[in-house]
Amino acid sequence: MSLVAVKRDLCDLCGTCVGVCPxxxxxxxxxxxxxxxxxxxxxxxxxxxxxxxxxEMKDE
Amino acid sequence: xxxxxxxxxxxxxxxxxxxxxxxLAAENxxxxxxxEKDREVGIPVRCAEGVGESSLRKVLEPRxxxxxxTVQNAEFISPSGLHVLVHVGSDRGFVLNxxxxxYELAQMAADAGAEVWTxxxxxxxxxxxxxxxxxxxxxxxxREVEVSAKVVIxxxxxxxxxxxxxxxxTLTKMHDMETCVQVTAARVEAETDxxxxxxxxxxxxxxxxxVFPKGNGLANVGLxxxxxxxATRKPIDYLQDLLDKHFPGxxxxxxxxxxxxxxxxxxxxxxxxxxxxxxxAHQANPVSGGGIAPGMIAxxxxxxxxxxxxxxxxxxxxxxxxxxREWDREVGKTHRLFYRIKEGIFRLTDDELNRTAKALxxxxxxxxxxxRMFRVALMKQxxxxxxxxxxxxx
Ligand SMILES: Cc1cc2nc3c(=O)[nH]c(=O)nc-3n(C[C@H](O)[C@H](O)[C@H](O)COP(=O)(O)OP(=O)(O)OC[C@H]3O[C@@H](n4cnc5c(N)ncnc54)[C@H](O)[C@@H]3O)c2cc1C
Ligand code: SF4
Ligand code: SF4
Numbered sequence: 001m002s003l004v005a006v007k008r009d010l011c012d013l014c015g016t017c018v019g020v021c022p023x024x025x026x027x028x029x030x031x032x033x034x035x036x037x038x039x040x041x042x043x044x045x046x047x048x049x050x051x052x053x054x055x056e057m058k059d060e
Numbered sequence: 061x062x063x064x065x066x067x068x069x070x071x072x073x074x075x076x077x078x079x080x081x082x083x084l085a086a087e088n089x090x091x092x093x094x095x096e097k098d099r100e101v102g103i104p105v106r107c108a109e110g111v112g113e114s115s116l117r118k119v120l121e122p123r124x125x126x127x128x129x130t131v132q133n134a135e136f137i138s139p140s141g142l143h144v145l146v147h148v149g150s151d152r153g154f155v156l157n158x159x160x161x162x163y164e165l166a167q168m169a170a171d172a173g174a175e176v177w178t179x180x181x182x183x184x185x186x187x188x189x190x191x192x193x194x195x196x197x198x199x200x201x202x203r204e205v206e207v208s209a210k211v212v213i214x215x216x217x218x219x220x221x222x223x224x225x226x227x228x229x230t231l232t233k234m235h236d237m238e239t240c241v242q243v244t245a246a247r248v249e250a251e252t253d254x255x256x257x258x259x260x261x262x263x264x265x266x267x268x269x270x271v272f273p274k275g276n277g278l279a280n281v282g283l284x285x286x287x288x289x290x291a292t293r294k295p296i297d298y299l300q301d302l303l304d305k306h307f308p309g310x311x312x313x314x315x316x317x318x319x320x321x322x323x324x325x326x327x328x329x330x331x332x333x334x335x336x337x338x339x340x341a342h343q344a345n346p347v348s349g350g351g352i353a354p355g356m357i358a359x360x361x362x363x364x365x366x367x368x369x370x371x372x373x374x375x376x377x378x379x380x381x382x383x384x385r386e387w388d389r390e391v392g393k394t395h396r397l398f399y400r401i402k403e404g405i406f407r408l409t410d411d412e413l414n415r416t417a418k419a420l421x422x423x424x425x426x427x428x429x430x431x432r433m434f435r436v437a438l439m440k441q442x443x444x445x446x447x448x449x450x451x452x453x454x
Binding site: 012019020022044045050051 | 097098099106199219232239241290291295296318321
């Protein structure tokens, strides 16, 4: 199974990915970006939009 | 068990749009709570901090200590490196210090009577028995709070989840999301009397790069691409190229990522008990991505309309639509036009951009109005030309 993973050392917590997620399964707090893998449809929009390549698709 | 709090208006997000909405609602006599998820209003600054004086004045008298630099010119650089200088003349541009600016906008809301909570994250809406929006659920420094409110104002920026929870279509299409990185750097060799804009498919496809000097060699240097292009090469890589090529001696003090929805205003801005303002409502100028002034103009209207509606005891969508009508008249309509212009400009090939620059170089800076520039740039697209004429003449 695949899932979208956040590279925590890179992510700037900017919210750009959240704005394009078609199923609203991302939550951005002051300190953390979380992705609800249950709801995620693996569309890659978040990975493609991130300005600094802080997201990646991972195989479990 | 969560605690309960009750207010007239709750505003989610203390950026320029949210703080202005909170202030106007408070000034118009209702109780207001302003929520910000971060520990401090105004930080981090994900912005080049440029704003037009006349737009800012529509909301506030500028205070000198907000302003780091004032510019009278714009310099455009074509893909092949041709420079075109334009005098902006009477409408000067400011480079703000948004750390101070955003902070004071929140303070002004507080001085008008609004309560402010930082480290307060809104994670869901409250509904009444008929399913209408009736407040927000908040995590605030280790406690859960149900904030019931007559009107919720979503000012949560690019993420714009508050609107989505209410069923409004605030999702940004990849094409319309400008995905950005910016550095604030010292030792940037640039004239302080101008904004610089770089265009080209190798510079920033579907967008542009900017240099906004702040004085003393300090400048915001950044760029944004349309989401159509960021899968294959990232904004951060384009920015590295720009710095290597034009500012090899720069010392980077800050790096930020960010995004601006550049679609023009979302179709539906209000529903029963809820309004959207700022980036959350896609109210940034679709051509430039400038969202400070438009967000504040929207906040000013929305805050007042919310207070009026509450005093009259009618917060229905129909009543709140007064905000939409005023926004449309003041800015929204123009932005729909700007969206079409953006689609025209960002579709120009490097060749066309170079030819435009060449044609304009023959004119003196004073003769180059934006109108003339667009006319040359869009020569081959008569339909757009008509639109442009309507903005600048009508
Ligand atoms: C790189 C870059 C450069 C830019 N340059 C310029 C420029 O030069 N000039 C210009 O006019 N515009 C510029 N913009 C756009 C401008 O920054 C935005 O349009 C403007 O900040 C929008 O204001 P806002 O109040 O709507 O949202 P924001 O300023 O984004 O504020 C939203 C606030 O809501 C908070 N928030 C979000 N979700 C929640 C939640 N669930 N609970 C509590 N709080 C929440 C956030 O922490 C944030 O503080 C730029 C944008 C970027 C990315
Ligand atoms: S777009 Fe990238 S940097 Fe920004 S919050 Fe998402 S993963 Fe983090
Ligand atoms: S892959 Fe698609 S659905 Fe999953 S988090 Fe990213 S944008 Fe959302």
